[in-house]
Amino acid sequence: MPASLTPTPRRRDPAAPRSNVEVVIPAFNEEVNIPHALASVVDWADRIHVVDSESKDGTRTIADAFGANVVLRPWLGYAKQKNWALDNLPITADWVFILDADESITPELRDSIVHLTTRPATSVAESGFYINRLFRFLGQPIRHCGYFPSYNLRLFKRGKARYEEREVHEHMIVDGTTARLPHFMHHEDRRGLEHLIAKHNRYSTLEARELAKELAAPHNPDRALPLERGIAFRRWLKRNVLPRLPLSGVWRFLYMYFIRLGFLDGAAGLRFCFFLATYDLFISLKLSEIRIYGTSAPALAGAVKGLAIEEGAVLAPSARSAGPVGPFPAVETSNRSVPGPRIAREPARPIIRPTEPRTAVLPEPRRDEADAYAEILRPTVGLAGKWPAPGSVPVSILVPVKNEERNIIGCLRRVQWATEIVVVDSQSRDRTIELSQAMGAEVYQFEYGKTGWPKKKNWAIESVPWKNEWIMILDADEYMTPELAEEIRKVVTGEWKPEGSAKPGCGDGFWVNRRFMFMNRWLKGCGYYPSWNVRLFKHALGRYERIGNLGDTGSGDNEVHEHIVLSSGEAGYLRNEFLHFAYPDLSAWIEKHNRYTTWEAHAMEAKDEGAVKARLMGGPIQRRRWLKRFGRTLPWRPTLRFVYSFIFQRGFLDGYPGFVMCRLLAWYELMSIAKFKERATLIEAGAHEEKAPPLTIRTEPPASVVCGRSPT
Numbered sequence: 045m046p047a048s049l050t051p052t053p054r055r056r057d058p059a060a061p062r063s064n065v066e067v068v069i070p071a072f073n074e075e076v077n078i079p080h081a082l083a084s085v086v087d088w089a090d091r092i093h094v095v096d097s098e099s100k101d102g103t104r105t106i107a108d109a110f111g112a113n114v115v116l117r118p119w120l121g122y123a124k125q126k127n128w129a130l131d132n133l134p135i136t137a138d139w140v141f142i143l144d145a146d147e148s149i150t151p152e153l154r155d156s157i158v159h160l161t162t163r164p165a166t167s168v169a170e171s172g173f174y175i176n177r178l179f180r181f182l183g184q185p186i187r188h189c190g191y192f193p194s195y196n197l198r199l200f201k202r203g204k205a206r207y208e209e210r211e212v213h214e215h216m217i218v219d220g221t222t223a224r225l226p227h228f229m230h231h232e233d234r235r236g237l238e239h240l241i242a243k244h245n246r247y248s249t250l251e252a253r254e255l256a257k258e259l260a261a262p263h264n265p266d267r268a269l270p271l272e273r274g275i276a277f278r279r280w281l282k283r284n285v286l287p288r289l290p291l292s293g294v295w296r297f298l299y300m301y302f303i304r305l306g307f308l309d310g311a312a313g314l315r316f317c318f319f320l321a322t323y324d325l326f327i328s329l330k331l332s333e334i335r336i337y338g339t340s341a342p343a344l345a346g347a348v349k350g351l352a353i354e355e356g357a358v359l360a361p362s363a364r365s366a367g368p369v370g371p372f373p374a375v376e377t378s379n380r381s382v383p384g385p386r387i388a389r390e391p392a393r394p395i396i397r398p399t400e401p402r403t404a405v406l407p408e409p410r411r412d413e414a415d416a417y418a419e420i421l422r423p424t425v426g427l428a429g430k431w432p433a434p435g436s437v438p439v440s441i442l443v444p445v446k447n448e449e450r451n452i453i454g455c456l457r458r459v460q461w462a463t464e465i466v467v468v469d470s471q472s473r474d475r476t477i478e479l480s481q482a483m484g485a486e487v488y489q490f491e492y493g494k495t496g497w498p499k500k501k502n503w504a505i506e507s508v509p510w511k512n513e514w515i516m517i518l519d520a521d522e523y524m525t526p527e528l529a530e531e532i533r534k535v536v537t538g539e540w541k542p543e544g545s546a547k548p549g550c551g552d553g554f555w556v557n558r559r560f561m562f563m564n565r566w567l568k569g570c571g572y573y574p575s576w577n578v579r580l581f582k583h584a585l586g587r588y589e590r591i592g593n594l595g596d597t598g599s600g601d602n603e604v605h606e607h608i609v610l611s612s613g614e615a616g617y618l619r620n621e622f623l624h625f626a627y628p629d630l631s632a633w634i635e636k637h638n639r640y641t642t643w644e645a646h647a648m649e650a651k652d653e654g655a656v657k658a659r660l661m662g663g664p665i666q667r668r669r670w671l672k673r674f675g676r677t678l679p680w681r682p683t684l685r686f687v688y689s690f691i692f693q694r695g696f697l698d699g700y701p702g703f704v705m706c707r708l709l710a711w712y713e714l715m716s717i718a719k720f721k722e723r724a725t726l727i728e729a730g731a732h733e734e735k736a737p738p739l740t741i742r743t744e745p746p747a748s749v750v751c752g753r754s755p756t
Contacts, residue, residue, distance in 0.1 A: 089141070189317055552585045
């Protein structure tokens with residue numbers, strides 16, 4: 045994606061002639077985009093109104109520097125937010141232009157607008173005008189794929205247009221006739237692929253909601269909104285054709301790439317067609333979720349709460365710090381006592397910690413709500429199965445979290461047998477902290493992105509004042525089983541002997557297998573089983589490896605595909621397994637793998653170099669890393685990933701969930717490649733930015749100011 049120099053803030057010259065147009069820009073965390081939008085209108089719009097949905101970045105500061113009227117308004121929804129602005133902003137001009145923060149108006153379009161709006165409004169027969177947009181994907185213009193021309197009604201007479209009440213992809217209803225203006229505006233979101241994926245994850249959920257409501261309601265043509273023909277036809281296709289098509293997304297790709305000549309846009313066109321085809325797949329799958337679960341589906345019950353949800357981060361090329369993991373620090377013992385959770389536990393065992401001085405890390409103060417929740421939840425009561433007694437096993441459980449209120453109770457309820465439970469949080473904004481404390485955990489804070497290295501789990505291993513020699517790492521969406529809990533008890537108390545498939549190793553750490561659950565089914569194929577990870581180990585002797593010399597990759601709350609390396613030798617293998625409910629709904633899968641593909645792009649840049657070496661004839665992780673490195677050299681990787689997962693890794697045995705998962709894995713491969721190329725382009729283009737020439741307003745009227753009638 046070619047970089048473009050951020051425009052210098054400037055204000056409108058008070059002596060400049062009036063254009064009789066006021067511009068409204070809805071915004072949320074748009075500090076990367078909004079300078080370009082503002083720079084394209086500040087010299088000629090009579091007034092700019094920025095309606096900000098409680099941004100957490102510099103959006104409001106930038107808007108103020110351009111002289112905009114900044115209005116803070118909590119998020120209401122796409123249509124409701126804009127309609128609120130039209131009803132409540134102090135707009136006095138005869139004409140209003142709605143501009144998204146990732147759009148910018150070209151000089152040619154500006155001249156068309158100014159020539160039109162400086163005429164008496166009563167002399168213009170039309171009430172609104174459609175504006176063409178040129179979309180840029182990965183920095184390249186998309187002139188085909190069915191995305192150009194792309195008309196949206198944006199310029200209209202004050203009081204003559206409102207948005208239809210729809211959750212997403214809302215359109216304007218105009219009181220009067222409409223026409224098109226010549227020339228186009230640019231549409232380019234500079235926040236990168238991670239943000240674009242997050243946005244379309246949310247869009248597809250909202251589209252599925254709208255489609256479910258439309259399909260549930262009897263169709264009445266007399267109540268149809270007065271939408272222009274092209275929009276009405278697309279809406280009809282979504283209602284009557286999309287839900288009935290097999291192989292969702294495949295038809296969208298064929299249509300965009302071949303019939304609408306997407307191949308003429310080169311590599312960017314190919315990736316864009318794949319991206320939009322997968323978007324259709326997401327809508328179809330989420331519609332199926334709603335049909336199966338009804339209104340209790342996670343996709344309906346809070347997975348999308350509005351625009352003011354973090355959508356991901358765009359990172360500049362990250363700084364790198366030197367050195368792979370290790371050598372491991374020397375250890376010492378201490379009898380220092382640390383207050384434990386409010387559940388009866390054994391006396392604290394000696395702490396094993398690095399000898400180098402470290403800043404004392406203290407747990408979060410217990411929140412008042414935790415006690416009330418504890419009385420309701422009763423952590424040690426009511427769990428089925430034969431578990432070790434509460435607080436009886438001298439092992440510490442480490443659970444890294446962020447906004448995990450949906451999962452944390454089930455996870456912690458199944459580890460009450462441990463003498464210590466530690467949750468390492470990263471500024472959760474839901475009830476994760478108080479629920480964790482209610483379930484008997486000590487909560488520590490880790491601010492991801494500030495430390496660079498070590499990342500979250502290594503930081504916790506090195507910084508938390510552990511009470512036990514052994515620790516077991518679980519994610520919040522992973523559930524312990526009674527059989528594995530008993531096997532862990534035997535390991536840490538010295539009673540364990542390998543049985544069946546178990547292997548002893550060096551005795552200081554153990555691989556544990558897990559079962560992935562997807563669409564209410566255990567995936568036995570697709571490459572998801574077996575899934576071995578070193579999770580139980582002596583904390584003084586194990587650290588997560590470092591892939592290359594990467595610092596903060598922005599890939600998420602903790603390590604993605606790094607693995608524990610023991611300083612004392614090879615880990616053994618436990619016999620029993622735990623359950624991984626990583627994907628309660630499709631939105632969660634997309635959100636998580638959006639972050640993971642960012643990590644994959646960094647790993648590709650680092651050539652997958654880590655402490656665990658790639659070997660075809662090595663252990664499971666070494667073999668997996670070798671296959672990944674080999675696969676990176678192959679053409680058509682997304683297609684090959686589907687074939688490999690579905691055929692060779694027997695995804696077909698998992699039925700429809702297996703087919704869906706293999707298609708998602710192909711998408712994962714495509715996004716990893718695209719993000720890698722995005723990073724390479726950003727780095728290459730960073731040194732070649734050129735400042736755009738200043739905008740000048742022509743005095744002569746442009747040719748063909750109004751061209752045609754309502755777009756078809």
